[in-house]
Amino acid sequence: MGLKLDQKHLDAIRRHGAKDYPAECCGVLLGLDAEGVKRVRDVVPLKNLRHDRMRAEALLPLGAPERESERNRFLIDRAEIRRVEEAARSRGLDIVGYYHSHPDHPARPSDYDREHAWPWLSYVIIRVQAGEPCEHSSWVLADDRLSFRSEEVEVVGGEPGEKISTDARSQRRHPSR
Amino acid sequence: MGVKVIIPTPLRQYVGKQDAVTINASTVAEALSGLTVQYEALRKHLYTDEGKLRSFVNIYLNDEDIRYLQKDQTPLKDDDIISIVPSIAGGLNLRCICR
């Protein structure tokens, strides 16, 4: 098992995490599975439906709504997933995983992550600390649903972008852009 | 004859790598129970230990979410297509001992 992505894909995830801080961001990883290694070909940012309380609650009710919001929960609409999947198929790609951010929390899956996970998919988590993207990790649900297994993430090509966090900071200063 | 159940990529490993399974059933509930009897390993990913469909599992009949039809009692006819569509959710531990 493993996940292989380009530096530009990782940069896109980091940028999205910084942009949406202090809310959680989420998105999808498109690619192909080759002998147990998922090769990412595209990363698509998606809407965290938890910003839309009514619709999110109708789709997947929260256990403790007074303590849960877009700052500690994300949800991707199933209709959005159908749309993305169809578009991916037409390009000969598949959904191989999802990413989301942990604002001011370590890049380790929560119980909530595990309870809502699907097998086989890669779940990439990025910590965003005080608005700055930090470490990432990737996880796959075990068949018995009792644990997440950490998987190796190989980042190919390019230099890790110092520029990324600068861009993200300036975007936050001008939220109307 | 029967209905076709489209299996999403993450669950194909439990149905012999097929992307669809044909089931004879007259309601959505029957189709899903038929599917999980035939492919036992699917069950815990679709149902809770209490036997309820998991909250993040959505079932579509043709192009309609069954929650807007008659839920799992929605009747089926031959050549209907059932899709299992994930909602993807996650978050943080609410009480985190973060350091």
Ligand SMILES: [Zn+2]
């Ligand atoms: Zn999480």
